[in-house]
Amino acid sequence: MKRGKHIPSRIVTFIVLAIFFIPVLWLILTSLRPNIEINTRPPVWISKNINVDSYLALLGFGVNPERFAFGENIPFGSYFRNSLITATVSTLLALVIGTLAGYAFSSFKFKGRNGIFLSLMLARAIPGIALSLPLLVLFTRMGLSDKVYGLVIAYTAMNVPFTAWLMAGFIGEIPEELNDAALIDGCSKWSAFLKVDLPLIGPGLAASGIFAFLTSWNEFAIASVITRTIASKTFPPGLFDFTAEFVSDWRGMCAMSVLMLVPAIIFVIIVQRQLVKGLTLGALKG
Amino acid sequence: MTTEKTIKSKEIVKLARVSRERRGRATAENRHLPIVLLIPAIIILAFVVGFPMLYSLYLSFTNFTLLSHASIKFVGLQNYVTVFKDPIFLGSLGRTILYITIAVNLEFILGLLIANAMSHIIRGQSILRTVMMMPMMFAPILVGFQFKWIFNDQVGLINNILYEIFGRPIIIPWLIERPLGFISILIAEIWMSTPFMVIVFLAGIMSISPEILEAAEVDGANEWQKFRHVTVPSIIPFIYIAMAVRSLDIAKAYDLVSIMTGGGPAHRTELIWTYVYRLAFTSQKFALGSAMSYVTVVIAFAFTFYFFRQLIKARQIRRV
Numbered sequence: 191m192k193r194g195k196h197i198p199s200r201i202v203t204f205i206v207l208a209i210f211f212i213p214v215l216w217l218i219l220t221s222l223r224p225n226i227e228i229n230t231r232p233p234v235w236i237s238k239n240i241n242v243d244s245y246l247a248l249l250g251f252g253v254n255p256e257r258f259a260f261g262e263n264i265p266f267g268s269y270f271r272n273s274l275i276t277a278t279v280s281t282l283l284a285l286v287i288g289t290l291a292g293y294a295f296s297s298f299k300f301k302g303r304n305g306i307f308l309s310l311m312l313a314r315a316i317p318g319i320a321l322s323l324p325l326l327v328l329f330t331r332m333g334l335s336d337k338v339y340g341l342v343i344a345y346t347a348m349n350v351p352f353t354a355w356l357m358a359g360f361i362g363e364i365p366e367e368l369n370d371a372a373l374i375d376g377c378s379k380w381s382a383f384l385k386v387d388l389p390l391i392g393p394g395l396a397a398s399g400i401f402a403f404l405t406s407w408n409e410f411a412i413a414s415v416i417t418r419t420i421a422s423k424t425f426p427p428g429l430f431d432f433t434a435e436f437v438s439d440w441r442g443m444c445a446m447s448v449l450m451l452v453p454a455i456i457f458v459i460i461v462q463r464q465l466v467k468g469l470t471l472g473a474l475k476g
Numbered sequence: 477m478t479t480e481k482t483i484k485s486k487e488i489v490k491l492a493r494v495s496r497e498r499r500g501r502a503t504a505e506n507r508h509l510p511i512v513l514l515i516p517a518i519i520i521l522a523f524v525v526g527f528p529m530l531y532s533l534y535l536s537f538t539n540f541t542l543l544s545h546a547s548i549k550f551v552g553l554q555n556y557v558t559v560f561k562d563p564i565f566l567g568s569l570g571r572t573i574l575y576i577t578i579a580v581n582l583e584f585i586l587g588l589l590i591a592n593a594m595s596h597i598i599r600g601q602s603i604l605r606t607v608m609m610m611p612m613m614f615a616p617i618l619v620g621f622q623f624k625w626i627f628n629d630q631v632g633l634i635n636n637i638l639y640e641i642f643g644r645p646i647i648i649p650w651l652i653e654r655p656l657g658f659i660s661i662l663i664a665e666i667w668m669s670t671p672f673m674v675i676v677f678l679a680g681i682m683s684i685s686p687e688i689l690e691a692a693e694v695d696g697a698n699e700w701q702k703f704r705h706v707t708v709p710s711i712i713p714f715i716y717i718a719m720a721v722r723s724l725d726i727a728k729a730y731d732l733v734s735i736m737t738g739g740g741p742a743h744r745t746e747l748i749w750t751y752v753y754r755l756a757f758t759s760q761k762f763a764l765g766s767a768m769s770y771v772t773v774v775i776a777f778a779f780t781f782y783f784f785r786q787l788i789k790a791r792q793i794r795r796v
Contacts, residue, residue: 199594200597203590203604213622213623213626216622216626229631232639233631235640291516298509309521310521312777313521315773318730319730320772320773321529324528380509404613408616408618409615425615450618451613
């Protein structure tokens with residue numbers, strides 16, 4: 191095998207990754223320099239004024255407010271709390287509900303199975319924007335609008351179909367013999383699921399968890415319609431706080447974007463590790 | 477490392493194997509348990525998706541607007557007739573289909589090339605993969621803001637670079653001119669979504685058994701022949717799944733476009749969902765917007781149904 195010493199591949203990969211990384215780098219750079227420099231012509235490439243004031247302003251440490259259009263007034267803490275609660279809770283709920291559904295699909299033959307499965311997939315084809323207004327009407331009547339748990343319910347539902355789909359695949363891969371052994375040992379189907387299948391589907395849970403968390407953390411269409419105040423507003427609609435009709439605090443927005451990316455990146459890295467752990471476990475699957 | 481790769485790829489293959497009936501035995505317990513297991517999923521989806529969709533189906537046959545709650549009148553199919561006579565809707569529909577086609581195909585080609593290049597790098601591949609996954613963590617709305625700024629005509633990154641190259645202000649209205657607006661949005665979309673393809677294809681390529689590639693080498697195949705006749709055919713299921721998943725996702729595109737151009741100017745970059753939003757929320761014509769989203773959702777359903785059927789077929793072929 192000549193894999194590993196492939197010079198053209200290295201060059202291509204390096205260039206491509208650099209191109210893909212430029213917007214990320216640009217985002218970070220913009221968050222570190224004054225708005226005046228960002229908006230000036232001719233362009234300033236090398237800033238003389240790099241500092242982390244925009245982050246300090248967002249996190250509530252007093253800095254000279256004159257330099258920031260909105261940074262001081264953004265309820266960053268509330269956005270963070272709301273985003274974290276909605277994303278985490280809806281991910282956990284979707285994993286539980288989706289795993290149960292996936293188990294039903296992968297392990298049983300029953301009337302209406304294909305029909306129910308197809309409806310789940312169809313539910314996923316409906317974009318948040320189509321749901322947002324009827325949901326707003328429904329949630330307002332039920333007192334769920336502008337509430338964190340309203341968003342939690344909506345996001346859980348959004349994530350259930352994909353989770354069920356992935357988990358059905360993962361559970362389907364578990365060798366039948368393991369399950370049979372458990373049944374022979376006197377387990378019920380249910381406890382066979384808890385004791386045999388569940389520990390083996392760690393990688394599946396990790397993978398579905400990544401998708402569900404990112405979907406909820408980054409969702410905008412529903413959040414922008416259902417959330418109104420700091421009681422439930424999350425980061426994505428919160429980004430609009432930085433834009434006004436005539437001015438926008440581009441630097442502040444970039445700083446909040448970076449802070450918004452950090453938990454997502456940490457989560458992905460943590461779950462990737464879980465993934466590898468689960469994979470060694472999964473060696474059993476053969 | 478090897479186990480990681482093989483199993484990672486297995487996950488993706490599993491996406492295709494929707495369900496298996498190996499353990500289906502008709503006992504009394506088995507008859508009720510699956511329904512019990514499905515109840516939570518059915519309840520929450522009925523509440524968040526089913527009920528709102530029925531409500532907007534009802535509204536699509538009325539004259540409901542956000543302004544007049546008092547007098548809801550049935551108007552029959554009038555909204556649907558209006559939708560199909562609306563040249564902007566038909567234009568947006570065509571543009572959306574064009575957008576899906578171009579984006580998915582470019583993402584596929586780029587994804588395949590990048591994944592193939594990355595597969596040759598063994599040391600540090602997991603770091604490369606993490607870097608590659610960065611755009612997947614960006615919220616679409618964030619990508620929208622980011623690229624709106626990159627393509628800004630006055631102080632955007634692209635025009636700034638042109639300024640440096642030509643030594644004078646070059647003001648290209650990226651987001652305004654036709655077809656530059658459409659191209660700018662496509663570039664943002666491709667930046668955001670190619671990594672998904674790369675990750676899926678890379679998993680596929682790493683799952684190809686080295687013996688096959690070695691055999692091809694022994695037979696004197698060059699790099700291109702190996703790529704064309706070994707790599708690509710081996711990862712067909714991965715390609716199929718990745719492209720189907722992306723098509724369905726891009727069909728829902730809203731956030732990115734709404735931030736970058738809002739569908740404008742003058743509907744030049746209008747996609748279906750930005751237009752539905754404009755009608756329902758900006759123009760307050762909610763009944764009409766509902767009818768339009770129903771037409772679109774039915775088209776998406778047809779595609780999903782087709783995809784589902786193909787999936788079952790593909791699964792049966794693989795089992796043989």
